[in-house]
Amino acid sequence: MTVPGRRSSTFSRLLRHGFTDPSGAERLLDVPELSALRGDPVLLDALGATADPDLALRGLVRLVEAQAETERQTLTTTLLSAKPFRDRLLGVLGASEALADHLARHPRDWESLVTYEAVDLHPGVAEFERGLSEAVDPVSLRVAYRRCLLAIAARDVCGTADLAQTAAELADLATATLRAALAIARTAAPADAAMCRLAVIAMGKCGGHELNYVSDVDVIFVGEPAEGADEAKAIQAATRLASHMMRICSETTVEGTIWPVDANLRPEGRNGPLVRTLSSHLAYYQRWAKTWEFQALLKARAVAGDPELGAQYIDAVSPLVWQAAERENFVPDVQKMRRRVVDNIPAAQVDRELKLGPGGLRDVEFAVQLLQLVHGRSDATLHSGTTLDALAALAAGGYVGRADASQLDEAYRFLRAMEHRIQLYRLRRTHLVPEDEADLRRLGRSLGLRTDPVAELNKEWRRHAAVVRRLHEKLFYRPLLDAVAQLAPGEIRLSPKAAGQRLEALGYADPAAALRHLEALASGVSRKAAIQRTLLPVLLGWFADSADPDAGLLGFRKVSDALGKTPWYLRLLRDEGAAAENLARVLSAGRLAPDLLLRAPEAVAILGDPGGLKPRGRDHLEQEVLAAVGRADGAEQAVAAARGVRRRELFRTAAADLIGSYGTEDSPREPDPGALVDRVGEAVTDLNAATIAGALRAAVRAEWGERLPTRFAVIGMGRFGGHELGYGSDADVLFVHEPREGVDEQEAARAANRVVAEMRRLLQLPTADPPLLIDADLRPEGKSGPLVRTLKSYEAYYRRWSLVWESQALLRAAPMAGDLELADRFIELVDPLRYPAEGLGEEAVREIRRLKARMESERLPRGADPTLHAKLGRGGLSDVEWTVQLLQMRHGWAEPGLRTTRTREALAAAHAAGLIPTEEAQTLDEAWVLATRVRNAVMLVRGRPGDTFPSDPRELAAVARYLGYEPGHVGEMVDDYRRITRRARAVVEELFYGS
Template sequence: MSGTERSSSLTTLARAGFGQLTAADTLLDELAAELGIPRLDVVTGADAAADPDAAITALARIARRDPAPVRAALRADPVTLWALLGASPGFGEFYARHPAELAFLEGAGASLPSGDELRAELLASVAADEDGFAATGDETAWVALRIRYRRLLARIAAFDLRAPSAVDVLAPVAAALADAAGAALEASLCVARTRVTTGGAGAGLFPREQVAAVRLAIIGMGKTGARELNYVSDVDVIFAGGADDAVTEAIGESRVTDIATRLAVQTMRGITSIEIEPPLWEVDANLRPEGKQGALVRTIDSHVSYYDRWAKSWEFQALLKARPIAGDRDLGDAYIAAVQPKVWTSAARENFVDSVQRMRERVTEHIPAAEVAYQLKLGPGGIRDIEFTVQLLQLVHGLADERIRQRGTLDALDALVAEGYIGRSDAATFSHDYRQLRVLEHRLQLRNLRRTHLMPTTPEGLRVLARASRLADTGDGVWQLWESVKREVRDIHVRLFYRPLLSAVAALPSDEQALSPAQAHDRLAAIGFRDPTGALRHIGALTSGLSRKATIQRHLMPVMIRWFADGVDPDYGLICFRRISERLGDTPWFLRMLRDSSGAAERLTRVLSGSRYIGELMEWIPESVAWLDAQESLKPRTGVALQEEARAIQARHAPIDEAMRAVRALRRRELLRLAIGGVLGILTIDELAHGLTTISEVTIQATLRAVRREVVPEEDRALDFSVIAMGRFGGGELGFGSDADVMYVYDANGLDPQRAHTLATQIVTGLRTYSEDQRVPFELDAGLRPEGRNGPLARSIEAYAEYYRRWSLSWEAQALLRARGVAGSVKLIRRFMQLADDVRYPAAVALQDLREIKRIKARVENERLPQGVDRSRHLKLGPGGLSDVEWLVQLLQLEHGHRIPSLQTTSTLEALAAAVEAGLVPETAAERLEAAWRLASRLRSANTLLSGQTSDVLPVDRGKLDGIGRLLEYPPRSATLVEEDWMGTARRARRAFEKLFYG
């Protein structure tokens, strides 16, 4: 060939889609010579190949073994040959093993084989007789079956590849693939019958008449049952066995079961065992009762008994597509008749929502992170999302409407449209997306005749996929299509499942399909609303009418319903949102934020459905919704800024009632800011503790200023008064719902002692009165003062000094370890802290005092726990709880604080770290103690945020535990995990505590 001819040939190859031109040109020369066909005739039809390079490589390989079938195929139907080998090097390997099979490709793309034709062909491949026995039971029968199956598979693929639109023929192609799978199982069952009568390897040996009398039905599940199978997919099955009463009585029920089980095992082996001809696909029987642990074959009665007594909701959902596909048809029909009614009542089961959600989560939780973006089937926006949505709609409404009880996804979509459960335009888009995804999946599996659901990761792989699917012109185009469909499918669940809920209560566009109130009620119940009737009422109030606000709410509500449903308490979240919307009315910024900031709207649903504490406060401070649009707004404000605002408030409001009302509003606002930041994961536990301590200090300082101005006359202003923070308040470790432990000290500064005491007592009374807040309680607890609740509320600095010098008990010195001045006279605070240091950091501690502290700790554990409360669940006083860590640290501070200055801190964790550095606590023990202290603190705050009520006890209720877990960023339905984490953490901390405290 001249240079000019060679150049022209390469140009022709490039136009046909070849990429490796030199290699293809060499192979073309080889084929032309081997086959005796002109080069131009060899490449006729090559432009039909998705990957011409792979096709010509396959042709050369086959021709080297036997050129005659290749020559005949190229002359008879070259387009089909090139199309098949170009889309599937896997078929190239098949024809390389069996070149003579090429003869059956002629005209293969003209039509699909019918179900009867597939069955007849595959039964003929094993020479099955009228009684269902194959001519032979050895491995040659399996090989013949597999070769014939692949011949028919090639015919289906040829039709698929040559169709003008693969999307349009997806349904019949998938149905033919399912029919072929059923026929293959039927043929393999015939071989199995012969094997168990002739004693094939591992098959056993039974009389032919007994084998013939035993009935075995093979039930197709999943895509096989729905007649929407892939080219290479696991075929999910369930086996039902049995025999007539006379047979069972004659040979015994156990023998009937034994024969049926042997038949099932051998049937599966015929498809999946390693032989000369590779396996066809995996036969998966793990959807049977009890899964892998359960019997492979059961009678119908045994199946029904299991489903009545033990089955979980997801198992009924798995039966939605069940269909007899092989074996005894009457037995298969009886099985379906027995189990189908149970499928359509499963949505009424109490745990339906949880079980369906768990199924949905299991789909994605095991996907490797690197594969998520490429997962056609399991990833976000993939095939499974579509199937899940359709099945959920069917299960919710199929209980009352038999017309939507369809097995196939596309058939179910059509039925849902026809019966008014979804809109036509949405369903059409959804259907088209589903078909496109399935076509991509089919082309990927055809490539190597292997099960895969991953998009290509290379430009060449994408280019071949684009040509094979004809859904895009380039590799970039097919990737863009995939990304576009993913985004649409992610959103489609909302459009199909949630938006029609509005039709029951609000005016929607005329083309929107309507749900009746009863249907909307069922759908809301299915997604987790405990009071669907109330939810419908609230949705109606939010979306009805012609106002701009109602219009925006109608557009947003479908998405928000979904977000509420994903939350801990969707009912509370929805009603709270309604109240806030009504409070804000037509406020422009609110409507604009809802419309334009989907992030803010989602965060709003999250905090309202996850925290009653937030919901109740937000109803009183609805303008706080604006914070959700900017993360900076949820950061704690500094103490200086809050002090300035509090002083400004008091300057504007002279009457104490007005001033304190404004100060309480300031405190509520900042508590809400902190709560939202905590629930959304913006703030750490340390930031929350600091923020809560700061707003408590500012509140006390502002209240003290107001009360002094009201109570102390001008002539008595020499009186000094201060508030000392104690306990977790003093340590800067407050959580939501924590009391503020305090002590009050004064200095008469020359005033009459009795007059000074009277004024100090009036100040304390005023502090307690004006700091009270019915909305968010703020209790100033003086229980840690000398003599406890029996001692005076306020003492002079001299009285404190005298008391601690003469009568102080060990627990009172211990209490002072977290004393810290927070309000009032700075000079007086300094004097009090000097006094406290002498008491809490003594040069030496009497052994008797240490023993007394340990005795009190043991008594507290035994006597102060609420009656009937499980000790292990008490986060403060229980084993491994807050008091264990705090008492141990305080004991070390009392013993060693005088000589180790770093122990002289009111912070529990800072003191623990200092103890580690000083060698007083092993590092491992400290880690366990800190972990327990932090987890207990977080659980206490989360419990308060969830319920709006303060409690030191970890709830027993699974719903509350799950809600706490969600606030602490556990995955949904983590009640058991939360419980186990606390119990394990507390147990390890308790062991460390006992060794260090009592040891």
Template sequence: MTRAPSTLTELARLGFAELGETSERLGELDAPDLVPYFASAANPDQALRLLMGLRAVASDHLIPLLADTEAAGRLVRVLGASEGLASFLARHPEQLDALLEPLGAPPTAADYSDDLEAAVEGLSGEAAWVALRIRYRRHLTRLAAWDLEHADPILALDRVAAALADVAGAALDASLLVARRDAPFPPDQIAATKLAIIGMGKAGARELNYVSDVDVIFVGEGSEGLADDRAVEIATRLAMLTMRGIHELATEPSLWEVDANLRPEGKDGALVRTLESHVAYYERWAKGWEFQALLKARPLAGDVELGERYVAAISPMVWSSASREGFVESVQRMRERVTEHIPASEVDVQLKLGPGGLRDVEFTIQLLQLVHGQSDPRVRQRDTLSALVALADEGYIGRVEAAEFGQDYRFLRLLEHRLQLSRLRRTHLMPTDLEALRILARATGLATNADDLAEQWQRTKHAVRRLHERLFYRPLLSAVAALPEDGLSLTSEQAVARLAAIGFRDPRGALNHIAALTGGVSRRATIQRNLLPVMLQWFAEGADPDYGLLAFRKLSEDLGEAYWFLRMLRDSSGAAQRLTSVLSGSRFVGALFERIPEAAAWLENEDELRPRPLEQLLEETRATIARHADDEDAAASALRTARRREILRLALAGIVGTITIGELGHGLSDITTAVLTGALAIAHRYGDGIEFGIIAMGRYGGAELGFGSDADVMYVYRPAGASDEEAQQRAEQIVHALSRLTEDLRIPLDLDIGLRPEGKNGAIVRSLESYRAYYARWSLTWEAQALLRARGVVGDAPLLDAFEELADEVRYPASISEQDVREVKRIKARVENERLPQAADPARHLKLGRGSLSDVEWFVQLLQLQHGARVPGLRTTSTLEALAAAETEGFVDAADAGRLRDAWILASRARSAMTLWTAKTSDVLPTDHQQLEGVARLLEYPPGSASRFEDDYLRVTRLARQVFERRFYGDSRPGSRR
């Protein structure tokens, strides 16, 4: 009895979207028992529509399936998941009987080969190709039905992928069989020609997709007296015919592309070579990536014995390839190039090549296999998931990490399978259309709707990318601490491999350092022999383990047998670990340790890693000057040494995280004040006829210095007995003496006087009255703005107080005109357009870039100019203190203030971190991955977080720039916009 069509609500619950058409079609189908099966179809509307189409063209063939509800259910699932297979069944309705019986389990490779060879028995040419392709797709239909009926398709993924590789190999075998019939050569010569088809990539690893290029290499050889040259000629024709049988245009569409471009010399190389020719090429000419490609090579079709000899001959070269110089870096660069060449429109939807995609998993595992497979045969697995298990079993990857990686990889592969199954087309692009995502979610069974699937995919991508970066760029494999006692021997190839694996770029150089540190019978050598295996792992966890180990060797040699040093290493693991961290994370620190090795002792006591109060620094300065009263050069040298020592103290504190960016700024400013105090005491003796003062400006005035910052200053004097002309001459002599006495080639102290009146064209020093007259008559808005951070720091106190009183009159006007406000904005726009270095990326410049230091400081300074006269909290030289006061007064809301504060702090920290990492000053965020990683680690990001740090910086500064644009420029920004 015919049941009435389901209600619209019931249809929607089953997953139908086209409710009106569906009701009519179900009524026409008149198969009520079949309706529940549509609930398990990826696209019920498609399944019903295609089923109706099949009934129209193949009713007789369809009747047996519709009579068997289980078979009908299989058909509905296949039609709902694959228009490609539906098209095949419509072309060949006699193949519908493939779904009558459940598959049970995928056939073996031998079963597939026997069946496909039987399908082409007695056929040749296009007739054979068509028969082969039909039989192949029949197996594909049965396999897809078996795959789609699993409640958890992830569990079936491995068997499906292996079966796809097996049936692909069988198809090549059958096509080769036809080729041997069709080849225009004498039958005896064809019979004497051996041709092995080596599966590469996913085909070799038995992890093929529904629609993949099948990567192969052809190996030819003569037998029964046939010369190899003739055999290669015949084998080449056989290979070409075999490929044509798979993908040549015919009445039945091609199956997939047979890609032989991984052969020696690629497209330019011979299609077929002898085994000896292959071996000769790989021994002499092959590049590192070619051995990576051979990692999964196996006999796929053709002459199995020849194929096995090929794999046996190539395998030793594959597993020794990681010992090549620069191998790890070359693999990393290759992965990066793959990402760089993705079209911009596809980056975010690339399931295979994009960040967090399948390639991240595969490249990571292959790199670890190649590095450790040199000495550990247990990780020499062809397929990705087996290799991952082996790496975890042998301790090269943590079990939790391996489980997460494996689950994420299966999830991505399942998405790939379902996307390709849909139209039987090779694709790796995730859909963006919500309806397509909904259908994909139903096809995988892993999400209930489009939003859930999209969220799960994004979460998986981020997890894969994070783990990829942590393992791929800093492989957490076996710890060097686990090496046997002779594992540090210079001749130990295993030690070289393991050092390379955990991150040393020059493992042989590292072994040289290890030998120097542990050689001999001294107490130091004995202790370091016991400590180094552990310390090597700590070095490897740093951003630059090679430099860290070199710096440690130099430090050890400088300190020799010092008891405190050896005791610290032996008894204080915290200090030893901190030492490895700072040495492998900062060339700046390494260079200073060469001059002040005893500073390593501070790492044992956190109290030593705190900025010393200014009064203590000044007391030491006064003692130094008194001690060298008769020798100016010796006094200056002692001051420079003290400055280096205190900067090293702050560098260590910054790296190990015992001070904030605010404490760092104050500490570095105090050190500068102390050395200038000493230098001025030498250059400006009591009774020389003038008062003299140093005014801190810019970041120095705000007590916001970072590593590598210039010290912006202005100089002021006041006659005290000397004539005006004599006082000016004496003041200029003092300025020149200050530059000479503070000159330091190791850590330059650049006393920058560019913020003085009239800028570079102005006098290098002025009297207080000259400043007063200038500001009264000629002062420009930018000069008033520059005075906002003016602070008297060194010199005669009455003069410093008088200058600050004068500065207050200029920088905190009772009112500021709209014209002056526009002038501030105009100058800021001009700075953005003209001072940013040519070709510099505005988004990456830490000082002048969008949302960086300059934006925050100009915003705050404009508020100070406008409101400083009546708001005491704004009368401060500190950017962050002024910003906090502006927030308290309601000039900026808490959210906007937070964004500005975050950007200023991050840019300041990044700027100092770049100096610590490279020992050079730079204001541009690097694009190089290794450089970004080094800076990120100094900012306390975990290993492998270069991309995360970069994203954070660009996001934080972008948000700050939005606040700046809205609050500083508003709708009246002058000039061009950058």
């Protein structure tokens, strides 16, 4: 019993010592088993120093209660008299509920914490092997393992061992455990043990001597036959031993499990044999291994089994690791690895992920390993499997700035310490920062944060994660800038060879040129150079993430040279993060957008405006173009002004398309490719219509002032009329005029022909911009017919001479420029032709099919692959469009939704009307969108139009990136294109040809 006054005093003392449940603590202190400890203030001080005093006290009561009477007296006496022991025991109990459970089940294990001799402060494998030596089965091995783990945790929480020492001790304990498990397996199967030699190679954090408290232990097994044994039977025996060893560590016993042993890093992963001979391993690595497998081998370390065979394995694979950066697929593999795989992390957990989240442990480890692979070819001092040791070696060798290395080391230690203490609590494998206030408080206190543990923990965690995020990219590129800027005398700099190696490994095909560009941009003491040195580390990372980093850097230099004296340019890139990333994506995606930008560099401002990438509507564009034409001195100057608007707006459209296709940190990738296609088609159509309107106004003003003697309209045809233009499409048109009242018909015709000739001349003037070619070959009588006709002439021709293909062409007719009332009357005139009453007759259907078949056989370019030609190939644009147009001509008279010039809109209307089943409609739409995107991609990448995939590997990779494929997946892109268009062709055979 306690008197009220003393209870009140104890209650206050408990609060001061960090207890969150002082009432519960008072009850625990009153249990009879603690009578020898209750009044000693030393105990409260020691409990108050732990991460969780309440948890420590509960664990202590359980431990004391579990003791026999004589052992209890020994324990309490030792607690009161030996401060080091008291701190170790209570420190573990206050940090780990799981180890408290172990001590309650094995109450004598506290004795392992009593004495630390100098030689025992940082035990190695031999000491741990002695600690496990009496284990003869999985249960006793688990108990002995936990006893050793108890000592490691005690050194950790008391600060006797730092982060690196703790991680190394955990790896050594894992090594000793693997050896013990293998010994148990060998004892159970002596015949198998005699038949083979088996080596266990540790990988991952165990191989790197930096293990967590709870982690899979990654291994690879190497086997050879014992002298005189058959190889096949020996490998079978080795496989049985390896499997048994894995089960001993991984299976659940009455004492739980030790940890899973994971052999999935072996050749061919889980599909490959568990044990291979050394020669089999080498054959795989030399022929089939991917870059990530060599990155994994960087940490390989022989830990158990036959030591001679293990050493042979390490000696054999090490040279392959350090040659990995010279492999053909190294760059695309690195690009894939550089994209963190966070898709499988629930969105609500990304910000709590210590390992895989932004600024997490994986960022540090990947950065260090990549730099090791790049520079370890020629510098053996970098050949370490331990992250912090490798980071120190990189700094010592001048591959990483010393200040950056120091910050990264500090951040990595803090994040790993967080990970250790989170796992230590319940000995569960997790990398998530807890959300519960009590868990956060215990975690913060365990790291020495005592004033306001939760707030301090969050602040420190976010600070270190931000450092990692900032340095992750900077680590690769800032030393490159230091190598060329020559600003800090005495700083170790990358040698030209090392700088070139790094640039090559990051995808730069001409590292010498890249270094020249960096020097031109970043050297000197001007404010401009200082801002560039801030921008370039991040920009270089974005360039390296593209299909053509060299082009991105060269383009950036050209734009910077053009705008370098403009005060807003670098300020925009520095202060508007989206502008810099958007610029990097655009400059490294191909030739079209950079060429447009270099002719109008001030358009960079578009990339920093939140609404800058939205296309301008036709009314807005036409108003701007006509105003510019009206201010010009002559027709040629007027068209040059119109072209200036077109150039800027074409850049806006291309930039929005590229950013929507690739995505950026601020603007994720557009999930609907069809929406991108529609947006581009509408924008380019509106832009070309406004430009043609400007050319028409310029041509009229040059000779007739503001009023042409005849009313004049431009009708869009083909993709122009369908609002489906691509970047490289011609503008198919018809010209129609009607004499004004009182004007002679011949005079009107001469004026109309002269204005058409002048328009075409003006639009064909030489320019570096993508050309705008107007094609009037779809007019009556084709190339042999007059370029321009009156409305009556069109009416007479179509009434008497029109062929079915002309009616089909008119499906796309839409007003584009000039006299819109006249254009609308033309549309009224042709509607009965393109949507014939009661539909098409069978003879007309047969004629359309004959024309399509002839076009397929005659118009495909010689040597073109019909499975890859986006326009005329199998399942391409022509196939889909002719199928949709046949439906329009057969059913448009009865289905108003089919009366549209747009392919996708007509296809959707046909599906809504029940004319085409859902799956078939989706197949045609997918193929049409894909083929359109391929054509757009080719123009964006090459700067000139094309209907099939480029043959140049870099251009092909850029097309793949535009279409949403990760680096290294070009073959998958081509296979997908063939598959999708093959399915579309099957639908066309059924719907168009009636097969």
